[in-house]
Amino acid sequence: MVVSATTDGGQRKIRRNGSFGYVVPALLLIAFFFIIPVLMLLMRSVLEPTPGLQNYRELLGSTTYLRVFMNTFTVAGLVTVVAVVIGFPVAWLLAIMPDKWSRLVMAIIILSMWTNLLARTYAWMVLLQRTGVVNKMLINLGIIDKPLALVNNLVGVTIGMTYIMLPFVILPLIGILKSIDPAVLRAAALCGANKRQCFTRVLLPLSLPGIASGALMVFVMSLGYYVTPALLGGTSNMMLAELVAQFVQSLVNWGMGGAAALVLLVVTLVLYAVQLKFLNPNRAR
Amino acid sequence: MLLDFEKLGILRPFLIGLTALVCLFLILPIVFIAALSFGSSQWLIFPPPSWTFKWYQMLFADPRWLYSALTSLKIAAIVTVLSVVIGFLAALGLNRGSFFGREALRALFLTPMILPVVVLAVALYALFLQLGLAGTTVGFIIAHLLIALPFSIISIGNALEGFDKSIEDAAILCGASPWEARIRVTVPAVSHGIFAAAIFSFLASWDEVVLAIFMASPTLQTLPVKIWATLRQDLTPVIAAASTILIAFTILLMVLAALFRKGRKA
Amino acid sequence: MTQPFLSIKGIRKTYGQVIAVKNVTLDVAQGEFMTFLGPSGSGKSTTLYILAGFQDPTDGDILLNGQSLLSTPSHKRNIGMVFQRYTLFPHLTVGENVAFPLRIRRVGQAEIAERVSKALKLVRLEGFEDRKPALMSGGQQQRVALARALVYNPPVLLMDEPLSALDKKLREEIQFEIRRIHQETGVTILYVTHDQEEALRLSDRIAVFSQGEIDQIGTGQELYANPATHFVAGFIGDSNFINAEVLSSADGKAKLALPGGTVIDGVPMHAGKTGGKSASLLLRPERLSLSSHQVANGLAVTINDITFLGNNIEVSTRTGNGESLSVRLPFGHEAIASISRGDQAWLSFEPKSTHAFA
Structure with missing residues (x-):
């Protein structure tokens, strides 16, 4: 049969078959040092100390570990909600404000994002400590009498994590909001919608896929965060990533460590797949 | 209306106010750390009673800080080169190839970026203990390469998307062999992507903490590991000094990147 | 060679x-x-x-x-x-x-x-x-x-x-x-x-x-x-095609019956693989002449539209069985004055200048 094959497509097809070789170095690296070690770790979770699922039974059955899960999901959820609620208006303004000003704000966002994670976490440890600036300011303003405990608990973790995650909400949302045609909202206004209706009926629905996608991304990233919770949270408020590290580093219990890692891995991959499948803003548009 | 800056009405001061607060929230901790690194208070009291360079002196007087910084620099440099080279090849293959499973492969290459680092760290640590790579520079490089590579593949891949393959074909018809065409034409044309890949790869390694904690040995520590270990002891202002240097370094990189972008436009 | x-x-x-x-x-x-x-x-x-x-x-x-x-x-x-x-x-x-x-x-x-x-x-x-x-x-x-x-x-x-x-x-x-x-x-x-x-x-x-x-x-x-x-006839230059019936063909020339009964002879014939009884007749718009009164061996058409294109005028017409034909006339052609939309008109052409494709 004769089908009109556009010459372009045809060219691509024939000339680019040999290019598999180019991905081989990356593939070898990923296979040997990513896929194999992760699989080996998962094997150990069902083989050590004896074959069976007892590690998972213990992990999901004991109240100690359930508290860790609770902590993890609570913090990740809180961080996500706060970051989205604060991040959306900022992204909104950045999407429409004159370039001169938005560039300055963008520089600040990017600087905070690029600043060393430990430096940022250290800053919050100092700011939030009992004698720190935040407590001092609150006392001076007369809001509180005695310093609040802001570190070594989930409050500190939530503040520190929100700080880290905000740019990850704001930056993608700017793109989403910029891609909405202002004429749509002008049209809504001409149709008689007031500001609130314009927002709830037009702007919000149009940006919802982007918000959901960004929120899910932040949630997933927060679930697996290690450094900030470990430094700001203290030992009694452990999160899942710390648990994994603790099993391996302090307890040298590879079975339990592997099991906890698998739980984290599965939750991450499932949520990531959900994001890719249903919430990818690039696909929705 | 809601997307017209001039027509926001009362929403405008509200949005501007909130954005200003967020900017303060984002920038103040950084400014604060820089200020405290020059403050004399051991307990990091703000505002500091007086100003001093003694934390910087202490930082530079301790050879372990310098040594860990050099270790970081060495590892980050090697990771950057490997990440850019392997990433360029992989991006080229993904961009030009039509082989089976290309999209799956792209997703696979990007997974180390979305996976919780601690899972990767623990898994690699287990493997390296068996291979004898734990606590070695090679182990460090492999670990950091895994998380740097996705940045290279994305940056260079994006640049290649915007590069018309016909330009390479034109070079070939001009007499250049396929690899000559790639090196003399494609590489310079996507140099902004390569530059971005290099910066991101460098930062990915230079700032990386979690993998480093697991890969480190008492004698082989990167700067973040050294900061981490010190932080777990106490909140000494020496860390403020070290952090300030890191922040200055970051700003330098940002300025470099901005200059590079500007230079490309001109 | x-x-x-x-x-x-x-x-x-x-x-x-x-x-x-x-x-x-x-x-x-x-x-x-x-x-x-x-x-x-x-x-x-x-x-x-x-x-x-x-x-x-x-x-x-x-x-x-x-x-x-x-x-x-x-x-x-x-x-x-x-x-x-x-x-x-x-x-x-x-x-x-x-x-x-x-x-x-x-x-x-x-x-x-x-x-x-x-x-x-x-x-x-x-x-x-x-x-x-x-x-x-x-x-x-x-x-x-x-x-x-x-x-x-x-x-x-x-x-x-x-x-x-x-x-x-x-x-x-x-x-x-x-x-x-x-x-x-x-x-x-x-x-x-x-x-x-x-x-x-x-x-x-x-x-x-x-x-x-x-x-x-x-x-x-x-x-x-x-x-x-x-295909070549349609791709190079402007072209009209109408269906015709092949009455006889020999030595690359054919005798054709057009819809409406007009018979023309001596049309260059390009036989395809089928060599069937029906053929497609190529009429170049600029080789057609148009007149408002009946002509011998003419093709009766209705005027659909007249468009002024600068140095020439395009007249689009329709045959009795609904096929469209466009005619290109030089600016100032005498026929233009006497026709208007909806009128009956007659097209004529030199059979040698046309081509039939079976």
Whole structure:
């Protein structure tokens, strides 16, 4: 049969078959040092100390570990909600404000994002400590009498994590909001919608896929965060990533460590797949 | 209306106010750390009673800080080169190839970026203990390469998307062999992507903490590991000094990147 | 017989089930301007890419001066090419772009400078050496690309719709330049386009591509006056087709009955494979004459619309059984005054000037 094959497509097809070789170095690296070690770790979770699922039974059955899960999901959820609620208006303004000003704000966002994670976490440890600036300011303003405990608990973790995650909400949302045609909202206004209706009926629905996608991304990233919770949270408020590290580093219990890692891995991959499948803003548009 | 800056009405001061607060929230901790690194208070009291360079002196007087910084620099440099080279090849293959499973492969290459680092760290640590790579520079490089590579593949891949393959074909018809065409034409044309890949790869390694904690040995520590270990002891202002240097370094990189972008436009 | 300069022999190219080029055979003389004309997907670009070496044919051979090109990789074929898209090297200046093929060939500095300035002069861009491609218009970029493709004196220059991204006025300007450059350099050019006007304007000969095959090769005039197939007739020039019944045919001439009963004789007949009883009759709009009163052997039509197009007037008409025919009359033609929309009119034509395709 004769089908009109556009010459372009045809060219691509024939000339680019040999290019598999180019991905081989990356593939070898990923296979040997990513896929194999992760699989080996998962094997150990069902083989050590004896074959069976007892590690998972213990992990999901004991109240100690359930508290860790609770902590993890609570913090990740809180961080996500706060970051989205604060991040959306900022992204909104950045999407429409004159370039001169938005560039300055963008520089600040990017600087905070690029600043060393430990430096940022250290800053919050100092700011939030009992004698720190935040407590001092609150006392001076007369809001509180005695310093609040802001570190070594989930409050500190939530503040520190929100700080880290905000740019990850704001930056993608700017793109989403910029891609909405202002004429749509002008049209809504001409149709008689007031500001609130314009927002709830037009702007919000149009940006919802982007918000959901960004929120899910932040949630997933927060679930697996290690450094900030470990430094700001203290030992009694452990999160899942710390648990994994603790099993391996302090307890040298590879079975339990592997099991906890698998739980984290599965939750991450499932949520990531959900994001890719249903919430990818690039696909929705 | 809601997307017209001039027509926001009362929403405008509200949005501007909130954005200003967020900017303060984002920038103040950084400014604060820089200020405290020059403050004399051991307990990091703000505002500091007086100003001093003694934390910087202490930082530079301790050879372990310098040594860990050099270790970081060495590892980050090697990771950057490997990440850019392997990433360029992989991006080229993904961009030009039509082989089976290309999209799956792209997703696979990007997974180390979305996976919780601690899972990767623990898994690699287990493997390296068996291979004898734990606590070695090679182990460090492999670990950091895994998380740097996705940045290279994305940056260079994006640049290649915007590069018309016909330009390479034109070079070939001009007499250049396929690899000559790639090196003399494609590489310079996507140099902004390569530059971005290099910066991101460098930062990915230079700032990386979690993998480093697991890969480190008492004698082989990167700067973040050294900061981490010190932080777990106490909140000494020496860390403020070290952090300030890191922040200055970051700003330098940002300025470099901005200059590079500007230079490309001109 | 003397050996042809460039010879394409039975080229075939398939991708699995898909046939991009079915069977292309063609000889090109040295210094000739040969155009591959056809709609997209007709195999013309694929043929060009095979010549360039970007694709290998499934079957067939290409000979340049009697030597097969197929085993030579693209970069050693010494062929010049101008692409559809702008392919200047973005990081190099205009001068460096044109020098690129010479640098690859390790030509000396002094000679490079001389040949680059000569090539830029040829495309009328002298003085642009230090400009970056991004700062030039599309037309200028394609002229630089042309200079780059000619600077190493390739025996053959391939051009793949080089003007398709330009607007009409600029396109005509550069067509003129290309003609001049062809005459000045005497280089053999293979030019791909889907624009018949461009093909007619530029080419010595045109190969009309359709569905992976060449339907006809000839000069523009030959293709217009004597189209070999229905497709060529429809692709070159403006055309009307109406259905007719073949009453008899012999020696390439046919006697046809038109709808409405008019019988015409002596129509050049191009029999297809079927050779059936019905045929498609080509009537060129500018070869039809129109009158408001009945004429012998005329075709009765109704006037649908009259459009003024500047130097001529297009009258669209409809036959009794609903086929549309457009007629082109020179400005000021006497028939115009006496007809208006909805009127009955009669078309007449010289049977020799028409073609029937079975």
